Amino acid sequence: MQLEELLIKNGRPIARLEPRNALRSFTMGERIKGGRTLLRLSNLVSAEECQLLATSCIAAAHDWKQKQYGEETSTNEMIHLEQGSKSKVFVRLLTQATADREEAPEDALPKESSELVELILERALSYLDTQACPSLKKTLFGERVNDDNGNSSSMAQLFRKRQLDYSIREPAINVYEAPHGHFAMHKDHHALSILIPLSDPTADFEGGGTAFWSQSHPMEGMDSPSIVLKPKPGTALLWGGRVSHKGVTISSGTRVVVVASFSGPNSPREDVKERLSAGLGVRTILSAR
Ligand SMILES: O=C(O)CCC(=O)C(=O)O
Numbered sequence: 001m002q003l004e005e006l007l008i009k010n011g012r013p014i015a016r017l018e019p020r021n022a023l024r025s026f027t028m029g030e031r032i033k034g035g036r037t038l039l040r041l042s043n044l045v046s047a048e049e050c051q052l053l054a055t056s057c058i059a060a061a062h063d064w065k066q067k068q069y070g071e072e073t074s075t076n077e078m079i080h081l082e083q084g085s086k087s088k089v090f091v092r093l094l095t096q097a098t099a100d101r102e103e104a105p106e107d108a109l110p111k112e113s114s115e116l117v118e119l120i121l122e123r124a125l126s127y128l129d130t131q132a133c134p135s136l137k138k139t140l141f142g143e144r145v146n147d148d149n150g151n152s153s154s155m156a157q158l159f160r161k162r163q164l165d166y167s168i169r170e171p172a173i174n175v176y177e178a179p180h181g182h183f184a185m186h187k188d189h190h191a192l193s194i195l196i197p198l199s200d201p202t203a204d205f206e207g208g209g210t211a212f213w214s215q216s217h218p219m220e221g222m223d224s225p226s227i228v229l230k231p232k233p234g235t236a237l238l239w240g241g242r243v244s245h246k247g248v249t250i251s252s253g254t255r256v257v258v259v260a261s262f263s264g265p266n267s268p269r270e271d272v273k274e275r276l277s278a279g280l281g282v283r284t285i286l287s288a289r
């Protein structure tokens with residue numbers, strides 16, 4: 001595995017974090033938290049694992065669509081209605097733990113795929129715990145980094161004990177199919193997002209990739225993204241909750257990605273923090289959750 005950092009410069013394209021860059025006076029965790037950087041972790045998942053997982057997820061997504069919409073439905077109509085809008089056109093399959101938590105057994109991945117997703121996420125977190133930056137967990141999760149029993153835990157341990165606070169319906173797999181598959185611009189509003197493409201951009205699909213904006217409040221359609229990344233299958237991308245991004249529409253083929261956005265136990269979400277710092281009342285904050 002190899003970790004690289006890409007800097008998000010205000011209003012300008014993303015550049016590598018050069019040795020003399022002023023942002024080096026911040027820790028990696030602080031740069032992630034401030035939405036100033038993207039991490040690229042290569043060789044997290046082997047080619048065989050990507051292939052195995054992508055194949056089983058594509059089959060599971062077809063089964064899912066068949067059950068939801070029946071044989072006759074055109075791709076056009078196969079919008080993931082359950083997600084409630086045309087801004088997200090994909091099938092999202094949940095790990096079994098996520099499906100249990102969300103009480104959505106019909107959206108669960110097959111057992112073996114679910115276990116492999118968990119293994120991969122745990123591998124990524126173990127790497128971050130031990131190799132990335134010693135203060136990363138504390139910076140991202142805040143002071144309250146202990147588990148429910150008050151024991152100090154690494155991110156991987158919190159993951160294993162199912163004590164991370166995930167985004168709704170995550171960890172999961174997104175399966176995007178041409179010609180409409182995409183996820184419109186958004187922020188994840190969690191301490192950290194991990195996205196791991198399992199499909200090969202040179203063979204499995206055209207278009208697609210993850211677009212990132214360097215400014216914090218861009219307007220989709222008006223401001224073009226600073227960068228569109230289409231890493232090799234098995235390379236993880238990681239970023240903080242303030243970074244605007246989208247899953248670009250694919251024009252042919254199928255694109256499969258693992259997604260997980262999470263914060264530490266009991267930590268307020270980024271959007272809640274933003275509202276708090278804007279001085280809005282508790283009622284607004286609670287109703288916004
Ligand atoms: O598919 C992508 O590249 C982005 C997915 C994403 O942002 C999400 O699921 O939250």
Ligand SMILES: [Fe+2]
Pocket residue numbers: 186187188193245
């Ligand atoms: Fe996202």
